[in-house]
Amino acid sequence: MGSRRVNLNLPSVENREFRLGTIISWDGNAKDLVEESNYEGRSEKRGGCQSGKEGGCKLCELNMPFSQQAMCCHAIIETQAANITDCVLVEHSPIGCSARLPRINLTYKGGLSRRGKELQNIKVVSTNLQEKDMVFGAALKLKKTIRDAYERYNPKAIFVALACSTAIIGEDICSTSEEMEAEIGIPVIPLECEGFRSKHWSTGFDIAQHAVLRRIVKRNPQKQSDLINIVALWGSDYFSEILKPLGLRVNYLIDMASFDELAQASEAVATTTFCHTLGSYFGSALETEFGVPQIHAPMPYGFAGTDAWIREIAKVTGKEDIVEAYIESEHKRVLPKIKELREKLKGVKGFVATGSAYAHAIIEVIKELGVQVDGSVVFHHDPVYDSGNEHENSLKFLTDNYGDIEYFSVSKTQQFQLYGLLKRVAPDFIIIRHNGIAPLALKMGVPAMPMGDEHMAVGYDGMIRVGEALVEILSRKKFGKLLQENIKLPYTDWWLNQEDPFLIGKHPEILETCVDRFQAENNEEKGNVENGR
Incomplete structure (x- = not known):
């Protein structure tokens, strides 16, 4: 596996589309995207757009003719x-x-x-x-x-x-x-x-982390053998509960940290994260530039991911003598409740619409709960992460351990596509991080579960927290059905009848025909008004 090196000598970080080959529009199944991403081949090269050991073509991306909304x-x-x-x-x-x-x-x-x-x-x-x-x-x-x-x-x-x-x-x-x-x-x-610098907002995370690494993190640290960095956002402190039995203290980065907490990041014994999309750059830089090991493991979700993550932390921090007993006791503790939730969620179909790596993790959690997942949309896709380490290939980990996702799409929160994305898989609920998606889903009779606390699904107890929330949400489906029966969606019947949500990206000439037709209709209506005068 090749080594990808972060360059802190640059005054600003490279955009994700150049560094990692990030794309924002794609449609197919998850296993095909794993194959096309060629994670291992791209990890051999510094530029994410290089595919294979000898370099090659960029990951294919649908060219959508317009963007309904975006973040910067x-x-x-x-x-x-x-x-x-x-x-x-x-x-x-x-x-x-x-x-x-x-x-x-x-x-x-x-x-x-x-x-x-x-x-x-x-x-x-x-x-x-x-x-x-x-x-x-x-x-x-x-x-x-x-x-x-x-x-x-x-x-x-x-x-x-x-x-x-x-x-x-x-x-x-x-x-x-x-x-x-x-x-x-x-x-x-x-x-x-x-x-307008980058086509996807996630480059903004890297820009902030690059600045903190260059200007705040200590260059001559005094190591704290029980301190572990968690690159996170605003979630609850569930990581302390998980890592305390291993004798570790948590140092959260960047949100809600103080200047001194950021500065001591180089003093930690290791760095990990709840989401590779967010934490890959910071973790890789701390490893290559400051000597702080990055936890090269799947994210801590579901049994498979959490087990592997805890074992890798124990290996890096010298806790291997106690880790297997800890994992075994945690399985015994949570399994009865998870079996109960599986019974309640039997036959339920779910859909996940969140950021890239986070979606992979949430799908793992709800599949552990027995939920069927035929479709998902992520807001971008990174073919490789900054470390290039194979254990951080989260989409491959998902498909290897939990099976394929038949309709796996990449789309930058384009609401005009959401109707088609949901229609083709008919889910019973949708899990979201960005609340603006919820109203349209509810107008289709699909209740939304917002992950306002992004750490909700972390670890063994995360499966229980998510399962209990889903049971509660599914008990209140009547409101969505009533809304569906009494609301008209703001799209033409022509668009609502389309089977492919990416139709205008694959056939942009259709959009030109629609524009011509609408202009003709508007001119005709204008003429009728003038004649009526």
Whole structure:
């Protein structure tokens, strides 16, 4: 297996589509995507778009003619840099780029509450750029904003985020940040996260992690033999419950961590994550650049994944003498309840619509519960992860241990496709992470289970938590059926009758025909109105 090396000498991380070969549109079955991804071959090369030992073609991707909605790298930076408890994010942008902050603040405070931390608001300051700033530049305004942020909050570091507008006019945030760091005496860290930079928002996670690794993580650490890094978001502290019997303390990164907790990441005995999509870059960099071993194992979901994950942690941390007894006792503890849930969920069909690796994990959990899964949609697909380690090939682990998924799609949260995706597999429920998907699913009579706490499914108890939630949701299907009978979906009958949700990507000429037809209908209607006058 080839070794892929993170390059922290670069001022900013490479986009995922260049580094990993990430795609955002595909349709087929899961086993075909595993084969086309050629994880092992791509791990031999630095560029993710290289397929096979001698290089080769990029993973085939459907070219959809438009995007109904999307999220950007800048928005993801708001969920990362703005979620460090004693740091400040300065958004060098018009105020519109800050529109999501109330929602991000709510998520942040919810996470603090779950972890038992002191509640506080996120600390974000905008340069609030105007038209004249776009014409004459805004370096002086950025300097003043950094000074104001420092005086107001006394942070341990200030992050400066680029936006689409400031990237277009060529604002040099790197030089300004360097100048202001010398003036105020704390790290001022530029983030090149303009919204149009990458075709998928997950690059934003890598941008934030790259900056933390370069500027905050200690280069000369004093090792803590019982500390383990968990690259996570806002989930409950279930990892401490799982790892405490092995004598390990958890250090969560990046969300809701303090500057010092980020700095001590290099002091840990190992790094792992709840999702390879989120944690692969951070874990690989800590391993190759700081000597902190990454846990090369499946994610901790279901029996197979959790067993392998715990065994690998025990191997890395020197706990192999106690791990088998621990695993055996956990199986005995949870198996009776899981068998009970399997009986209740017998014959139920589910659908998962979440981020990439996380979807693989959730499918494993509900398959452990006996749920049939014929379809899933992930919001992007990484053919390989940064470590290139075969044990992190989460889609292959899913298909090898739990079987194929007949309809496995990649689509960037395009709601116009969701009707067709659900129609062709007719699930009894859908599991989601992004709540905007739920209303359309419910209008089709399909209840949604939102994974608001992304750690809900982790570990052995995660199977029980998910199973109990599903039983409760399935007991309330009547509302969805009533809604389905009384709501008209905002799409034409022509589109609703299509069997292929990716039709206009495979045959874009159809869209041109539709546009011509709608224009003709509009002209005819306009003519009728004018004649009526």
